[in-house]
Structures are given as structure tokens and as C-alpha cells.
Amino acid sequence: MIELLDKLDRRIIYLVIGIVVAYPLIVHPVMPIRVSEEVKRAYEFVEDSLPSGSVILISIDYDAASEPELTPMFRAVLTHAFRKGHKVIYMGHWALGLPLAQKDLEEIAHRMGKTYGVDYVNLGYRPGFVTVMLAMGRELRDIYSSDYQGIPIDSIPMMANIHNYDQIDLIIGFEAGSTGEFWIQYVGSRFNKRMFFGTTGVVAPDLYPYYASGQILGLIGGLKGAAEYETQIGHPARGVFGMPAQSFAHLAILIFIVIGNIGYILRRRR
Amino acid sequence: MKREVPLAITFITGVLLVVAFFVPHPPLGDLQQRFQIWYSIVAGFTFLLGLDSLVKHHLKKIQHRRSGWGFSVALLISFFTTLILGFYSWFVFSSPYDLRAPFQWLYTSVILPLQATMFALLAFFIASAAYRAFRARNLAASLLLVSAGIVMLGRVPIGKAIWSGLPVISDWIMNYPQMAAKRGILMGTYLGAIAMSLRIILGMERTYLT
């Protein structure tokens, strides 16, 4: 018995961790989530301030390493935007992140019955983020003469009257690095554009000052932020169910540590 | 020639870069960037040596029918498929990053899930390492255990539910003792890096030469 507590097979630990993380994702236990002010503001802008049919630009500025934190918020925000009947322009500054989130874009568009070229457009990736940001202030066709599949922009119905930021009502960036600050400096201030961000837990404190000063409308931080946004739109998913998964896993690890110490103390007593 | 020239190259490169750091005037002002570009070019060539090493290693395995040679065949197939698709995407779509390019499909369907899953193994390993290592063997180990436990619980909603003081203490540990220790360790580390750099420039560190 003591031997068992002291030298637990690591596979038992792996199994328990796997179960406590997967369980909440399947069974969906309810855990109350308090929505923070930063997330509520972002939500309310999309919900109340934008008339249906507004144009939202979504920028994917992350890649695989931050995918688990940022994809849930991207999905929540996109679902919300589509539900309100907004039109979405999808683009991004991190080359390897775009193909990643594209899957979610297409899945959600399909589920909500949205049509490519009418309700949303995927512009793809172009190198040089500052150049891209500034050029889109004049005429986005200078950079994006065609969409990600090579279809000329001018033949896409949704883009007919969209030339630059003047026709875009909101910019939403999903940020894993400092690209968000460039959005604020080069686009937010210069073109007087409204925007908010979803960021990783690590990046959120860097962008908080911009929220405090009113330069960005809202801020969704980490998996917790995603859970809050999902709660707001009444569509609980990875974020909401991830919260109990986190708590259970932490608790499980703690219990293992306690078991290990009991085993250790008993063995020493002998 | 075999020893003196490399030592001289190291010395000159090192000293030039140190001087250039303080002199903005051309041609020294942009020397750091210039040398980094040189480095990238050299690394680009050296990749060929790396690939050669990888391919040769597995060809040999296949040749001698060593155990698991079938997996080496799989490795070589995936290697050359990726390489060919990469150059195909580069030349046909003018960029391997193009979302239509098969290279991107390969990235999302093969490399990405592999990366993400290897990374996710850490969720399991961090648990087994914590179970094994966090034993109250002595004072130092006990402190490791206690501070890990507090910070761990302080980060999740359930910790706050157990005791509202946990997040507060957890923040305090991160902001004071953790920060002080990190600063002390890094101070020593960077002084060590300076002494190491000096020894390299002076030719005292040359295990790869002599």
C-alpha cells in the first residue's frame, strides 16, 4: 500500500489527468462565470452599437502556439458577428496562423448559413504588416487585388463598395504578440478607427493601458476571456467548459502531490 | 592556418562588434545587422549539411535493414514530399505561405496537429513531475512544494472558492520572492555570459578548434 502511494505508476496519473480534462468538455458542468467590464464592452459594441450589416475586419495575429487560447475567442466573436448579420473580412499578419483559423471560419460560416463573397471574405496573408495596415487606409486593392483563392476582389459582391477603412466599421484583432500595438498606432489613431482585441493571457497586460485610455473598446484576455464572451452570447463552448477542466486538473495535480507526500512520510516512518 | 586563422576570425569579429555597438558612424553603425544577415546566409548553406546528415542516417538504416528501418522509409517519404510540395508551392503560387498552396494543407493537417499534441503532452508530464518531485524531503524541497501549490490554486476559480486569500498570496509570491530570485539568478547569468564572451574573443574557449 505504502509502496503504491509512494511510487504511483505514471500512467495512472496520465489517465486521471486525461479524464478530468475531457470530462467537463463532454458533460458540461456549470460553473458560474463573472463577465468582466472589458469583455462586456466589446460584446455590447458588436451587439448594440453596430447596425446589422456592418463591416467587421478580423485580423489573425497568432499562430499554433497560442491557438488553444485564441481560437475559442475567435469562434465566439465570429459567431456573434454572423448572428447579428454583420459582414466579415478575414485577414491576418501571422502567415502560419491564417490557415489555422480558416477552418473555424468556414465551419462556423457553413453552420450559420453564410455565403462566401456575400457575408464574408478571406483576403489571406500579405507580408509586411505595417505596409499592409497603411495601404489599407488608402485602397485595400493596392495590397489585396485578389482574395486568398486568387479571385479578383472586384468580382466579389461584398467588396464592391469597400475600398479602405472608411467603409469598415470595426476592427477586431486576435493577438499573440505586439502586432496589436501596431494596429492601435497605425490604424486606430491615424484613421480614427474603432477596434478591440482578443489576446493571450500573457499579452493582455501590455494592451490594458490602451483599454484604460479608451483607444480600444474592449479586451478579451486568455481562455477566461473567451469563456466570458461565450457566456455573453449565450453560446458556451471551449472557453466555458475549459474553466472547470482547468480547476479539476489543478485539483487533481494537487491531490497527487498530497498522495505522494503521504506515501513518502509513511515510508520514512517505517 | 588550421588554428590561427579561426582564432583571428573570432577575435576580429568579436572586437569589431563590440566597437560597432558604440559607433553609429558608417560603416560600423549597421555592422550588427549586417553580420546577422551573414549569419543567416551561412546558416542557409549549413542546412544542407543538416539535411544530408538526416537523410544519410536513415538511408544507412534502410540499407543495413536495421530494426525499425521501415519507419526510416516513412521518414524519407514525408521529408521529400514536404520538400517537393514546398518548392512547388513557392514557384507556382510564388509563396509557400499562400493559403491555396498544398504546402499550407500539409502544415495544417500534418505538422500542426503533431506540434500541438507534442506540446500538449506537457499537461501530463507536468503532473507526473509534480507528483514525483514535490516531496517534503527537506526545507528547500518543502518550500518548492508549498509555493507551487499556492500559486497553482491561486490561478483557478476553484482556488478562490476554497479560500479567498489564495489568489492574494499567490500574487505576492510571484511579485516578491519569485521576482527577487529571478533577478538575482539573471544578474549572475549575464555576468557569466560577459566573462564567457571575453574568453571566447581572447581565444580561451576553443573546444571546437584545438
Added chain:
Amino acid sequence: MNFFDLFGTWLAAGLTVAILSFLYRDNPLYKFAEHIYVGASAAFWVVIFWYSDVKPMLIDRALDPQYPLGEKLILLIPTIFGIMMLLRWFPKVAWISRWPIAFTVGMAAGLALTATVQGYIVPQIKATLFPVVVITKDPLISLWRSLMNIFVIFGVFTTILYFYFSKEHTGLLKVGSRIGIIFIMVGFGASFGYTIMARISLLIGRIYFLLHSWLGVID
């Protein structure tokens, strides 16, 4: 969903399961996924590196008629260094690859020497230069902050003492370095605990992929 998307999802799911099977023990499934991974990623990063580094830095410049001739000639130096590396394929002249290695090592040292002082030593010294006493309107807060200031200075001080190499750790130095190790351990424990959350998020992401994108059993 077209064929390639569907095939891609199944492939990704299969590889995910194969890697996870390593947790039980090494097995042919993991072995297969591992070999596919090493082969594909080695080629993947080479293409990315050549496309985003070597091409713009060397090839585009060499072919650009606008790029000054003098600069083009200077680019010959790293190119020759690069070729010297490849001479390792010929044992007789392999030793010449030590020249570009020596250049890289010299560069590492030259950059690190000033970069560490500029990027770390001076800023961190600056961050540790503060008065011990803090005076605010609330005497309790003043006392607390002052104590914390002393605490931080004490922590940095004793941690540095632990790394003192050139003296036997006896007497006062022994006491100091022991306290230093206490700070180090508390710090390590804290960062260990702090990281767990991010690692669990990764696993949530993977399980979600399997259950949602592949099997479609959860929303």
C-alpha cells in the same frame, strides 16, 4: 467539406492519437508519427527559412540590378563562408569549415557582450535602485511597502551570494547563500505552479479537436 479537408482532418486526428499513445508506452503508432514528424518538419522549416531569409537576403539582392555593386561584392563574403561549410563533405579540406564556425562564434560573443549589459545588467540594476523607506498617507501601507522593499533587496542580494564562486561558502557567506537557495526554490515552485494553467489549456485544445472537429460529438 471537400475531400482534402476531410482527409486532412482524419490525418490530423490519426497523428494526434498516435502521439498521445506514447503516454502508455513506445509503440509502432508513435514511432510512425514521430518519423513522419521529423521528416516533414525538417523539410518544412528549410523551405520556410530559405524563402523568408536566404531568398530576400541573398538571392533577391544578387539579382536586383538596382542593388549597388559594392554591396553585392560584400555579399560574396557570407556566400564563401557558406560554401566553406559545405566543404565538410570533402574530408581533406573539411577543416576549412572552422572559419565560418569561428565567425559565428565571434559574432555570438561580440553581440552578447554589449547586449547583456544594455538589455539586462544596467536596466535591472536601475530597477533595484530605490529608497528602502516609502512614505504614504497611510502609515500601515508605508510600513508594508518599506518592508517589501527591504525584502526584495535582501532576496536579490542573497540569491547573488549563492552564485559566489571564488570563496568557500563558510560563515556569513554560507548563511547568505543558504537564504539565497530558499528564495530560488520559492521562485521555482511559483513559476512551476504558474505554468500549469497554460499547459492544461493545450490539452483542452487537443481534446476539443478530437471530440469536436474529428468525431463531432461535442459542440
Added chain:
Amino acid sequence: MLWVIIIGLLPPGGVKAFDTPSDGGGSVTIRWELSPSETLSQFLGYRILRGESEAGPFEEVGYVIKGRGEYQDRSTEDGKSYYYLVVGVAVGDSVASSVVGPVISSAQWFNANRLNVLIFTFLISLFVLLYIRRAKRERLFIRKIPGLDAIEDAVGRSTEMGRPILYSFGLGLLSDVVTIASLSILSRVAKKAAEYGTRLIVPNYDPLVMTAAQETVKQAFTEAGRPDLYNEGDITFLTQDQFGYAAGVDGIIVREKPGTCFWQGYFFAESLILAETGHSVGAIQIAGTIAVTQLPFFIAACDYVLIGEEMYAASAYLRPEPQMVGSLKGEDIAKALIMALIIFSALWGTVGVLLNQWMGSSTLLDAFHSFVNWFTVGE
């Protein structure tokens, strides 16, 4: 279209243009006092215009948002005269300052912003060099580093068990100084391995590190008198993908079952994947890294860990040539200096604060603040 009419938009005042100091040329700095109209919500920012004569024509070279009173025009040609003006921009309106100039840009020979860096680099280097010189005359002490003492036993144990040794540099590149420190540890490990006749496997992430490792091991085997044991096929390249590397090394661990694993160099998140797998096959593990974020994981999973500076000290410790040890002594002197500086400033600052509080004299405190500010690192 909505027209906003702003009555009396005021221009930015006191515009100054001068050659940017401490730079490599090609740049002029323009500074101005913020327009009093900034308080209006319609006010957006400033456009900076440049011309080659006082009368113009002027063209825009830059734009900054409101609240900023400085811009660097980095597109000037050295030796040429330029004239500048700053235009305050609001929604539907704008107003220009007066023209300033001429101004000529040039390059400087010393970056005055980096004076503090120069002084510290010089002082630390001086201590190190001084003690390297002094060490030639007298024998200096060096404290025990258990992780390095353990190398020989670990290699011996691998030999007894008839298992190979695994050595990894992690994700460090040859352009990282810590990799070079790791090379000298590898040299020692290789020499011992050659003496015992034990196989040494070194899988690599960076091809340049691979070549340097091959040179190092070959050299060490030759010095140990066993060049015949050297096998280039054991020092290979895997992949330059963080987790691909981890997957590959994990595969090697579970199949070759090394008796000893060395994790020496720069590591990121893969550290624990490697060390847990190493532990699962019962290997003795000796880790060393300067990556502070990864140290806790190595501490948890390995038998010995070289923490930060101990790794850099390894080459001096393993080859106790007097000069090498001298450089460690030099580091220690620098540490003592830094600690003295911290204590001194704590006292100075405290006395300053107290004097300010009790006697109302801020002279000492002001002096303290400017002393601290001197440590600000400039570009």
C-alpha cells in the same frame, strides 16, 4: 458627409528641427509644443512636411497621433539642407506651423546614449581581464559545483550498465553564447566517454551546432587516444522544429535507453518532455540552462541542475587552468560591485526621502533621482 467646423484651430508652436544626435546619419529630429487645440475630440494628430527650400514645395514625410511632440525623419540625405513644418490635423480641418530650417543631417562617431553601457561593459571586462592576468601568478579558489562533479560518475554508471550517453544542446543556436559553454561540457563528457569506451549520441536542432559538436567530439576522442571510436553517425541533425526535435529525441531515449542524459544549453517548453522521458527509462540526468523559466522543470525531473551562471562557469571548472578560474573571480568582483551599488543607493535614497519628509529639503532626493536616471538605457 458630415462637416465639422472648428473655429480657430491652433497650430503647434515652437517647432525645432535639428540633426538627430548619436546616430549614423540620415535622420533629422523635429520637435514641437503640442497644439492647444488637442483638447478638442476632433483633433487627430500632426503631419510633418519637408521641403528643400524655405518656400517649398513641401511633402509629407510622417504622421504622429496627438499627444506626441516629436518625430524623427529617417529619410534625409546627409549634407543636404531641409526645411520643415508641422501641420495640426483635425476632422475636416488643418492648420500649419511656421517653416523652420535649414537643417543638415550627419553621422556621429560616438553614441552618447550608450555611455552608461560603455562604462559598465568596460568595468566588468576590466575586472575579468585583470583577474585572468593575476591568476597566472597565484592560485585562486573555486567552490564546488555538484552538477559538474557528477559528470564522471554519470559516465561511469552508463558504462557499467552498458548503455549509451545522450547529450542535447536543446534549441540553442551556435550564435548563442550558452551553446559555446555547452560545447566545453560536451568536450569533457566526450573525453570521459572515449576513456570508458561508451557510445555518445548527440541529436541536434541546429545544423551549425551539429558541425561544431562533431568537431568537439572528434577532437576529444583523439585527445583521449581513441579516435577509432568516433562515429559521425551518432552526432546527427534531427529537425529545426521545437516539438519535432522533442519527438525525435524522445524516440531515441525510449529505444536506445541511455544510462545518462545531459540537457545542456538553451531550452524552451520541450525541457520537461525530454526530462520526463529520460526519467522514465531510469537515466541519470544532468541538466543545465540559462532559461530561468525552464529551470523549475529541470529541478523537478533531473538529478543535477546547473543553474544559470554555473553553466558558464563549467569550462573554468572542468579545465582548471589558472586563467579560466581568474575570469570567475573577475565575475565575483563585478557582483560585489553591483551589490555595493544597490546597498549604497538604498541608503542614499532612504536618507533623501527622510530629509525630504522631515526637513523639507529635496536636494538629496533630487540628486538620487538623477543618479537613478543615469542608468536609463538609450537607443
